[in-house]
Structure formats: structure tokens, C-alpha cells
Amino acid sequence: xxxxxxxxxxxxxxxxxxxxxxxxxxxxxxxxxxxxxxxxxxxxxxxxxxxxxxxxxxxxxxxxxxxxxxxxxxxxxxxxxxxxxxxxxxxxxxxxxxxxxxxxxxxxxxxxxxxxxxxxxxxxxxxxxxxxxxxxxxxxxxxxxxxxxxxxxxxxxxxxxxxxxxxxxxxxxxxxxxxxxxxxxxxxxxxxxxxxxxxxxxxxxxxxxxxxxxxxxxxxxxxxxxxxxxxxxxxxxxxxxxxxxxxxxxxxxxxxxxxxxxxxxxxxxxxxxxxxxxxxxxxx
Amino acid sequence: xxxxxxxxxxxxxxxxxxxxxxxxxxxxxxxxxxxxxxxxxxxxxxxxxxxxxxxxxxxxxxxxxxxxxxxxxxxxxxxxxxxxxxxxxxxxxxxxxxxxxxxxxxxxxxxxxxxxxxxxxxxxxxxxxxxxxxxxxxxxxxxxxxxxxxxxxxxxxxxxxxxxxxxxxxxxxxxxxxxxxxxxxxxxxxxxxxxxxxxxxxxxxxxxxxxxxxxxxxxxxxxxxxxxxxxxxxxxxxxxxxxxxxxxxxxxxxxxxxxxxxxxxxxxxxxxxxxxxxxxxxxxxxxxxxxxxxxxxxxxxxxxxxxxxxxxxxxxxxxxxxxxxxxxxxxxxxxxxxxxxxxxxxxxx
Numbered sequence: 114x115x116x117x118x119x120x121x122x123x124x125x126x127x128x129x130x131x132x133x134x135x136x137x138x139x140x141x142x143x144x145x146x147x148x149x150x151x152x153x154x155x156x157x158x159x160x161x162x163x164x165x166x167x168x169x170x171x172x173x174x175x176x177x178x179x180x181x182x183x184x185x186x187x188x189x190x191x192x193x194x195x196x197x198x199x200x201x202x203x204x205x206x207x208x209x210x211x212x213x214x215x216x217x218x219x220x221x222x223x224x225x226x227x228x229x230x231x232x233x234x235x236x237x238x239x240x241x242x243x244x245x246x247x248x249x250x251x252x253x254x255x256x257x258x259x260x261x262x263x264x265x266x267x268x269x270x271x272x273x274x275x276x277x278x279x280x281x282x283x284x285x286x287x288x289x290x291x292x293x294x295x296x297x298x299x300x301x302x303x304x305x306x307x308x309x310x311x312x313x314x315x316x317x318x319x320x321x322x323x324x325x326x327x328x329x330x331x332x333x334x335x336x337x338x339x340x341x342x343x344x345x346x347x348x349x350x351x352x353x354x355x356x357x358x359x360x361x362x363x364x365x366x367x368x369x370x371x372x373x374x375x376x377x378x379x380x381x382x383x384x385x386x387x388x389x390x391x392x393x394x395x396x397x
Numbered sequence: 398x399x400x401x402x403x404x405x406x407x408x409x410x411x412x413x414x415x416x417x418x419x420x421x422x423x424x425x426x427x428x429x430x431x432x433x434x435x436x437x438x439x440x441x442x443x444x445x446x447x448x449x450x451x452x453x454x455x456x457x458x459x460x461x462x463x464x465x466x467x468x469x470x471x472x473x474x475x476x477x478x479x480x481x482x483x484x485x486x487x488x489x490x491x492x493x494x495x496x497x498x499x500x501x502x503x504x505x506x507x508x509x510x511x512x513x514x515x516x517x518x519x520x521x522x523x524x525x526x527x528x529x530x531x532x533x534x535x536x537x538x539x540x541x542x543x544x545x546x547x548x549x550x551x552x553x554x555x556x557x558x559x560x561x562x563x564x565x566x567x568x569x570x571x572x573x574x575x576x577x578x579x580x581x582x583x584x585x586x587x588x589x590x591x592x593x594x595x596x597x598x599x600x601x602x603x604x605x606x607x608x609x610x611x612x613x614x615x616x617x618x619x620x621x622x623x624x625x626x627x628x629x630x631x632x633x634x635x636x637x638x639x640x641x642x643x644x645x646x647x648x649x650x651x652x653x654x655x656x657x658x659x660x661x662x663x664x665x666x667x668x669x670x671x672x673x674x675x676x677x678x679x680x681x682x683x684x685x686x687x688x689x690x691x692x693x694x695x696x697x698x699x700x701x702x703x704x705x706x707x708x709x710x711x712x713x714x715x716x717x718x719x720x721x722x723x724x725x726x727x728x729x730x731x732x733x734x735x736x737x738x739x740x741x742x743x744x745x746x
Contacts, residue, residue, distance in 0.1 A: 127508040128462050128658070128672075129476045172465035172472065173660050173668040199686035213472040215465070360685045362658045365508050368675070369655030370682060372704070374624055375711035394628040394703075396690050 127365055130170060130215035131158055136190065138210055141277045142270075144197045145242055146206055147182065150216060151190045158216055161185055163226055163249040164356065164384045167218030168364050169193060171208075175201035178361045178379065181219065182245040184252035191216075194245040194277055220364040221383050224250050224328060224354060233326040234262035238339050240312050240331025241270045244277050246356050246383070247330050255289055264289075265321060269297040269312040269335075273305045295319060313338035317346060327353040333397075340387060350387040357382050357390070357397050373397050398591045399561040399572070399579040403554060410487070411436050412578045413571075417521075418484035420454050422447050431486065442488050442554065445531055446724055450651030451493045454486045455516045456500060458648075459673040462512070462658070466667035479515035485571065487523040491546035492536045492722035494524050496651030499720065502713045503654050521567045522548035526602060528555075533723030535611035535736060541720060543606060544599035555598050560591055611721075611736055615743045621711035628703060632741050637698035639731040644676035646725040646734070647701065652718045655682075677701050702738045 137149035152158050161167070161181050170176035177199075183192035197206045208214070224230060235254060239247045254261045266286060270276045276296065287294040297308040297315045308315055312335050327348060329339050336355055343353060359371035359378045366380035374393045376382065390397075401409060413419045414434060421440045423432040429444040431451050449458075464475045497517075504513035524546035527534070536543055545551065549568035553560040561579060563572040572579065606612055618627070647653045657675035660668050675682060677700050683691045691697050709718035719735055726734040740746045 125476065126462070126511040128510075129474065132472050132474065172467070172670065173662045175660070176658065176670075202686070212470060213467075215472065215474070358685070359690060360683045362656070362675075366506075367503050367510060367654065367656075368658070368672075369677065369704075370675075372700075372708060374628075374703075375621065375708040392625075394625065396696065396700075 128217070128363065130168065130217040133158055133169075133214050133216040135208060135210055135212050135214065138208070141194060141279075142275045145194055145275075145277050146197075147192055147194045147278070148205065148208075149183075149190050149192050150214070157188065157190055159191075159219055161191070161219035162223030163253045164221070164223040164246055165219040166221050166364075166379075166383060167191070167193075167216050168220065168361075169195075169201075169205070170215045170217075171201060171204050172215060174204045175199075176215075176362075177201050178220070178358075178364060180246035180249070180356070180383070182248045184249050184256060186253055186256040194242065194248070196242045218364065220379055222381065224384050226250060226253055230254075230326055231260055232262065234322075234324055235264050236321055236325040236327045237264070237266045237268075238312060238316060238327060238329045238331070239266075239268045240335040240339075241275060242277060243331030243335070244268055245330075247328055248278055248281075250328060251286065255286070255292070258289070258291070263325075264292045265295070265319075265325070266292065267295045267297070267312065267316060267319065269299070269315065271299050272302050273298050273307075311335075311338070313342045316342045321346065323347045323352075325352070329353060329355045350391065353387040354384055355387060355390070356384050359397065398588055398595070400558050400586045400591050401561070401579060401581070403557050403559050405578070405581075406440075406442075406559060407436075409559075409575065409578050410434060410440070412575050413485050413487070416483070416574065418482060420451070420484060420486045422488050431488075440488075442525065445490065445527060445529065445534075446722065446727070448724075448728075449649055450496060450722065450724065451486055451489045452496065452500070452651050454484070454520060455497065456504070456513055456654065459671055460512060461669050461671045464667050464669050477512070479511060480519050481515065483519050483521070484516075485521045485523060488525045489522055489546070489548060490525060490527055490722070491541045491543045492534075492720040493651050494522060494546050494548045495536070495539065495541050495720045496722070497522070497548075499652040499709075499713075499716065499718050500654055502716070521550070521571050523550040523552060523568075523571070524548040526551070526553045526598070528553070528598070528602060530602065530606050530609060531723065532610055533726040534606070534609055534721060535614060535723060535726075536721035537606050537609070537612045538614045538616060539717055539719065539721050542603070544602035553595050553598055555594055558594075560595050562595075611723075611726075614736065614739050615745050616706075616717070616739065618743050619706040619710070619717070619739070620715075621707060624703075624707055624711070627707060627742060628699065630742055633695055633699045636733075636738060636741055637695045639733055640678070640694055640698050641731050642678050642680070642694050642697065643730065644678040645728050645730065647676040647678055648674060649724040649728050651720060651722055651724070652705070677704070702735060702742075705735060706739070 133150040139147040179193045182194045362368040366377040371378040419434045421434040424441040429441045504510040527543035549565045551562045705718040
């Protein structure tokens with residue numbers, strides 16, 4: 114501990130979180146829940162851009178970085194779709210509406226929705242919980258529909274029960290003019306009459322025109338093979354954006370944990386254009 | 398420039414600690430480390446390298462960030478108060494002084510780390526020249542001059558005298574507050590004579606440094622544009638082998654800034670969220686719920702040196718995140734160190 118005998122006054126550090134209240138919990142799949150969070154005053158905790166993340170914590174349990182799945186165009190709350198896969202997420206899944214957590218952020222860069230993506234035809238490719246960050250972008254572009262061209266959404270998961278945000282996908286996205294939604298699951302399943310097969314191979318079957326800017330998010334192996342499919346289809350890496358994920362503690366590029374070469378995923382990412390990733394040491 | 402008898406140092410320190418906390422190299426349990434000095438306590442200005450660096454004074458090994466309580470389902474957060482008491486660190490060597498600049502780049506860049514910034518704001522550094530540089534020293538490679546250690550006040554101990562030269566506003570203010578002690582002997586030595594004595598000493602120090610075995614390392618290959626070439630080098634394979642992954646090098650290093658954030662659950666007293674030094678040498682450093690990006694020691698070993706010599710310079714105008722203090726050289730139980738890495742990857746051996 115610091116040995117100095119200071120009495121000290123208080124100033125808010127970036128590592129000091131805000132208190133968030135859980136106002137809604139939706140069970141998406143057997144292991145994914147979406148948490149709606151506001152401040153104690155009932156208002157949004159902060160403003161963010163699509164792709165940005167926040168540190169969510171339960172004191173005494175842990176703190177971890179999650180992408181913000183709600184769109185910035187939502188003026189009332191933030192949402193986090195969280196898969197149960199560790200100590201903190203196990204605990205979060207047992208929590209109830211009305212309980213409090215801590216949140217700090219937003220952190221990281223965002224998808225270039227107001228620059229490079231503007232006016233473009235967009236192709237979203239998501240796998241499993243990878244839909245979480247892309248949902249923020251999708252709802253953002255749907256709310257500012259005139260600023261973008263055609264929208265294609267390809268989403269796959271292990272089974273039909275593992276498709277996150279299915280209700281919104283079917284009832285909102287699929288019904289929006291100029292938006293095409295393609296769903297797929299890994300294996301045949303009773304009660305599923307849609308496409309069966311992995312995302313990268315379905316992607317090739319769909320034969321998309323190469324005039325699109327692509328946003329890919331999902332398990333690393335899915336991203337890898339989807340990128341391979343895209344290259345085979347004639348896309349350039351400069352047309353493809355993805356997000357990376359590494360262990361983080363501070364969220365502001367100081368704790369030294371999430372670096373890939375000289376880049377920090379928390380600060381310089383999580384959004385990277387695929388040609389930028391090629392220039393980094395392969396430690397992700 | 399002021400001169401006082403070294404016999405009067407305790408008096409000087411007492412004068413400083415009257416109004417401020419004073420951190421000095423203290424001899425305890427056969428080791429010398431920086432600690433809070435209180436009158437009468439023996440200090441040690443002869444040991445060139447304290448076991449740990451002076452990093453603790455600004456970035457303590459462990460510090461509470463905030464306390465958190467949960468009562469009736471309501472959370473409350475009580476942030477740790479920032480340092481607001483002036484303090485002096487006396488005796489920092491040129492390498493450790495430069496290391497503070499390395500840490501400043503990280504902690505004072507946006508968003509500013511206010512815990513660190515408060516300590517920097519309230520701390521005054523009095524440096525001490527290295528009169529007998531050792532064989533494990535290699536600061537000269539990083540443009541550091543052990544004969545002119547910089548900081549707020551520079552000092553030299555030559556024979557029975559301490560020469561004191563303020564360099565910054567903070568240094569002037571400290572000097573002003575100590576005038577009574579500093580001037581008691583100052584009048585006996587004309588300024589010119591003092592300057593001359595120090596200049597001669599500096600020349601002697603620089604001559605020693607010039608002859609040190611590690612003073613002329615070839616760093617020319619360690620540039621951001623060689624990132625991939627260095628990363629992919631097959632030499633890491635033989636270099637890392639003896640590494641025990643103990644993390645000692647990271648804890649004694651004055652520039653290592655990686656930290657962990659953890660909770661201490663005090664039951665009904667609430668949770669203390671604290672941060673503490675961490676090490677990229679440990680396997681759980683990068684472990685996530687869904688996997689680990691650095692599963693083998695070779696990757697972790699490479700990360701540490703790539704960070705010091707390539708990644709950090711890429712982010713901060715070519716400044717290396719090594720100051721050549723040589724602590725890792727003398728403390729590694731497996732005789733590994735950054736010098737071996739520089740020589741091997743730099744093409745010297």
C-alpha cells in the first residue's frame with residue numbers, strides 16, 4: 114500500500130464506475146441473456162457509438178468488458194447480451210430485475226458508421242453471441258436508413274435455440290424494406306426449415322456482389338473462414354471490418370494486458386479493418 | 398549550486414520531513430529499498446541499485462481504488478482519496494528518473510490516471526549522480542547520463558560534501574524551503590569552485606561509464622518497422638528456454654507498468670477494489686473465459702521484450718521502455734535479461 118501519510122481529497126478517476134440498475138432481463142438462449150441497464154436516475158448511463166464496449170462489474174465477483182448491444186439511437190437505456198461462460202457471467206445470469214451492478218465506459222473505437230460506412234451497401238455476418246456488437250450497428254443504420262444502401266444480414270448459430278435476438282430479427286429486421294436476412298444453424302434440427310450449414314459456406318452459396326462493405330463478428334474460427342470465403346468471392350480486406358477480443362482490466366490502454374503488437378484492443382480497437390489486422394503480430 | 402557536509406544530511410532530511418513525507422533508500426533486513434524516512438532512521442545512499450526501483454513512490458505495488466458496499470440491494474461506491482500531501486523522493490538515480498518519464502507517458506496520457514497524477518503533482522524528485530556505476534549498468538545506451546541525473550533537483554556526493562542543484566520550479570521551491578540548512582555551509586564555497594568540482598566528478602563518472610562492458614549495445618534493429626521480423630525471429634526459441642516465469646524481472650523493473658485490478662471481499666465491511674502490479678510473464682495474464690492468446694512461455698517472454706524494445710517505442714516517439722538500470726541483469730535467477738535479448742536479436746552475438 115502507499116506509505117504516504119496523505120489525507121487526500123476525492124476526484125473521480127476513469128477506473129471508478131457508475132452504478133447501473135438492471136431494468137429488464139431477456140432470456141435469449143439457454144446461455145445468453147440480454148440485460149437492460151440505466152442509471153439510478155432512470156436515464157441512460159452515457160452516450161456511445163456502435164461497436165464500443167463497457168466494463169460491467171459485480172463488486173466482489175469480477176469486472177469484464179462487454180460490447181454494448183443496444184444502438185446509440187436508443188435514448189432510454191443500454192443493453193448487454195451476455196453469454197454465460199465464467200465467474201462473472203454466471204453470477205450475472207442469476208441476477209434479477211431491480212438489482213444493481215457497476216458500469217464504466219464507453220471504451221474503444223466504433224464501427225465507422227458516420228464515415229466509411231455511410232452510403233455503402235452493407236453486409237453483416239454474425240455467429241452466435243457475435244451478433245451482440247453488430248446488433249448495435251444494425252439498429253443504428255436501420256434508424257438512419259436513408260444514409261445507407263442495401264442491407265444484408267447473415268446470421269448463424271449452433272442450433273435454432275442459440276439464435277440471439279430472434280424476435281427482433283424476424284419481426285423488425287426481416288420486415289424492413291431493403292433488408293435481407295439469412296439465418297442458418299450448424300446441424301439439422303426438428304422444427305427448423307431454414308438453411309443448415311456453417312456461416313462461411315452459406316456465405317459463398319449466397320454469392321453476394323462485391324460492392325458491399327462487410328462487418329463480421331463471431332467466434333475466431335468463424336471470422337477466419339468467413340474472411341477466407343469473402344476473399345475467394347472477390348472482396349478486398351479493406352472492405353471488411355471485424356472486432357477483436359482480449360483480456361482487459363483497465364479498458365483505457367494502461368494495464369498492459371490486451372495488446373497486439375503496439376495496439377491495445379481496448380483503446381485502438383475493438384473494431385479493426387481486416388487489412389490493419391494483417392500488419393499486427395498474430396497474437397489474437 | 399549549494400554544498401553541505403554529508404555529515405549534515407540527517408539535518409537536511411529532518412528539515413524536509415518537517416513539512417513533507419520523505420522517501421529515502423533505507424537499509425532494512427540487509428536490503429536497500431525506498432521507504433518513508435523518520436528521524437533517526439539509518440539511510441543508505443551508497444547502494445547504487447535499490448532492490449525495487451523508486452516506482453513504488455508514484456505507482457505503488459498495491460493500492461485501493463475504491464470501496465464498495467451493498468446494503469438492502471443498493472450499491473455505494475467510495476473512491477479512494479487522492480494523494481494531497483507533498484513528498485520528496487531523495488536519491489533517485491538517473492535510470493529511475495528516466496523511468497518516471499516512461500511511466501508518465503502511459504499514466505498521464507488521456508484518460509489521465511488521477512491516482513498516479515496526484516502523486517506526480519505532489520512529489521518532488523531529488524536525484525543523485527552515480528559515482529560508482531557498476532558492470533550491470535547500461536543506461537548510457539538509452540541516452541541517460543548518470544553524471545547528470547536530472548529531475549527537480551540534482552545532487553552529487555563528492556568526498557564529504559553533497560552538492561545540490563535545483564533544476565525545476567518544484568526544485569527551486571524545495572531549495573527555498575531548505576535555505577536555512579543549505580546556506581549554513583554554502584557561503585564557505587564559492588559557486589565557481591563548486592561547479593568546477595562537480596564538473597570534474599562528472600567527467601570521471603562518464604569515463605567509467607564509457608568503459609563499462611554493457612555501455613555500447615547495438616539497438617539499431619529495434620525499430621517499429623522491424624516488428625514482424627523481430628516477432629518471427631527463431632532466436633526467441635533458444636532465448637526463452639531458461640525462463641522460470643517467476644516474474645521477478647517485471648517486479649524489479651522501474652518501467653514495467655502492467656497492473657491487475659482485483660477485489661478483496663471484506664464481508665460486511667464491503668469490497669475493496671484494488672490494483673496491483675502484474676506480470677506479463679504469468680500464464681493467467683491474458684487468460685479469458687474462452688481461451689488464452691499466450692499459452693506458452695516463449696510467447697510471454699517475447700511479449701515482454703517486444704514491448705520494451707519495439708511496441709512501446711512505436712507508441713512514444715522511439716523512446717525505449719528500458720532505462721538500463723540492470724536490476725533484471727542482477728536479479729534473474731536464470732541469468733536471463735534484456736541485454737542478452739538485445740545482443741542476440743540485435744545481431745551482436
